[in-house]
Amino acid sequence: MKWILWIVGVLVVLGGVVAAVGAMLPKAHRGTRRARFGQKPEVLYAVLAGPPDWRSDLKGYGALPEKDGRARWWEESQGQRITFELVEDSAPKRRVVRIADAGLPFGGTWTYDIAADGGGATVRITEDGEVYNVVFRFMARFVFGYTGSIERCLRDLGKKFGEDVSIEN
Numbered sequence: 001m002k003w004i005l006w007i008v009g010v011l012v013v014l015g016g017v018v019a020a021v022g023a024m025l026p027k028a029h030r031g032t033r034r035a036r037f038g039q040k041p042e043v044l045y046a047v048l049a050g051p052p053d054w055r056s057d058l059k060g061y062g063a064l065p066e067k068d069g070r071a072r073w074w075e076e077s078q079g080q081r082i083t084f085e086l087v088e089d090s091a092p093k094r095r096v097v098r099i100a101d102a103g104l105p106f107g108g109t110w111t112y113d114i115a116a117d118g119g120g121a122t123v124r125i126t127e128d129g130e131v132y133n134v135v136f137r138f139m140a141r142f143v144f145g146y147t148g149s150i151e152r153c154l155r156d157l158g159k160k161f162g163e164d165v166s167i168e169n
Contacts, residue, residue, distance in 0.1 A: 023134045025137050027130045027132060029127075029131070030126065030127065030146075031129070031145075032126040033150045033154060033167050033169065034124035034154075034167070035157070035167050035168065036121070040121060041093065044123055045093075047157065048095055049089070054156055054160040056152065058075055072085045072086075083100045084099060088111075094113050095112040106130060108127060108130050109128050110125060110126070110150075111126040125150045127147070127150055154167055
């Protein structure tokens, strides 16, 4: 019985340390990565602006009615359904998307910058995010990293075209 109390005590202390460290981290973060593709900017933009069925992390997606003149849609990944809205649409060079769910423990924008590069193009994805929950903030910083989902997106985009991509800062 004594060992159960010790285990519970250690878990409580560990949880307190995670919450304390998370509280000391800034809410806002920026992560950015880029990759080069053998595709023209127009082709890459069309895929990024189209149905995200090429992304390995998505279980579902769908269109929603516009709100305040902005295109909106939902995406489901990791058991969570999130609403997004289009903030900027400058085909084929730039697309900015924002999380439109105010009740989530995180939020922010993803900016896709596409630039011609020789016979192909580079895609730079920048996440300007905020993590409101202190435990999630700790996990985002020390477990998942701020750029993990960006890197997965760039790899998936490469797979869409049968390309191995090299991801850079």
